[in-house]
Amino acid sequence: xxxxxxxxGADQSGARAxxxxxxxxxxxxxxxxxxxxxxxxEKAQAETADARxxxxxxxxxxxxxxxxxxxALADWIKLNPAPSADxxxxxxxxxxxxxxxxxxxxxxxxxxxxxxxxxxSPIDQFAAARGKAASRGGTPxxxxxxxx
Amino acid sequence: xxxxxxFDGLGQIDLxxxxxxxxxxxxxxxxxALEILIESVIAKGKATERHAAARKRVHEAMAFxxxxxxxxxxxxxxxxxxxxxxxxxxxxRPS
Numbered sequence: 205x206x207x208x209x210x211x212x213g214a215d216q217s218g219a220r221a222x223x224x225x226x227x228x229x230x231x232x233x234x235x236x237x238x239x240x241x242x243x244x245x246e247k248a249q250a251e252t253a254d255a256r257x258x259x260x261x262x263x264x265x266x267x268x269x270x271x272x273x274x275x276a277l278a279d280w281i282k283l284n285p286a287p288s289a290d291x292x293x294x295x296x297x298x299x300x301x302x303x304x305x306x307x308x309x310x311x312x313x314x315x316x317x318x319x320x321x322x323x324x325s326p327i328d329q330f331a332a333a334r335g336k337a338a339s340r341g342g343t344p345x346x347x348x349x350x351x352x
Numbered sequence: 353x354x355x356x357x358x359f360d361g362l363g364q365i366d367l368x369x370x371x372x373x374x375x376x377x378x379x380x381x382x383x384x385a386l387e388i389l390i391e392s393v394i395a396k397g398k399a400t401e402r403h404a405a406a407r408k409r410v411h412e413a414m415a416f417x418x419x420x421x422x423x424x425x426x427x428x429x430x431x432x433x434x435x436x437x438x439x440x441x442x443x444x445r446p447s
Binding site for chain 1: 365391395403412420421
């Protein structure tokens with residue numbers, strides 16, 4: 205289907221008339237929204253600016269609070285200095301002496317130390333339970349290569 | 353000398369670790385310093401929360417602004433170079 209023949213005027217001169225703009229009716233508007241997106245964008249810009257200003261203020265307040273906390277902590281540390289090495293040593297020795305005195309009061313040897321438990325692996329426990337004699341039967345723990 | 357421990361296992365200040373009997377054993381100077389420290393720690397916590405909320409608000413506002421800008425550009429596209437040229441010509445055309 206071909207396109208219709210272009211109208212070139214009654215006199216066939218080809219001169220086209222200028223388009224006449226239709227008078228705009230008061231209150232009429234385009235069916236496609238143009239203003240609302242623009243207004244929303246401007247509102248969003250203002251909201252972002254407000255949020256950034258609030259973030260700046262919050263950052264400044266946070267830095268100030270951190271400085272105040274650091275200052276207060278420094279003052280607290282200055283009032284409560286850490287114990288010196290001598291004080292720690294004296295406290296440790298005093299604790300030991302108190303433990304010894306308590307053992308003496310209980311009628312015990314103050315210097316008794318618990319026997320250290322060593323070699324308590326499962327194999328060691330099995331070897332200790334089976335006794336010294338290798339002739340009891342079972343798998344000998346001695347190497348058969350050595351016995352050869 | 354008695355003192356108050358308010359550091360947790362990670363070295364951070366935890367006010368819930370402060371015991372009343374330790375505070376009662378402090379002298380006036382140390383108690384006053386401890387009160388100032390507690391107030392500053394609480395203020396810093398509030399400032400941290402405010403900062404976090406402000407950052408979240410900025411992120412949300414930026415995302416919303418991006419979406420609004422996209423819709424705005426769809427509804428109101430920027431003029432083409434030819435339209436801008438014609439507008440400039442019309443502006444300088446003597447009438």
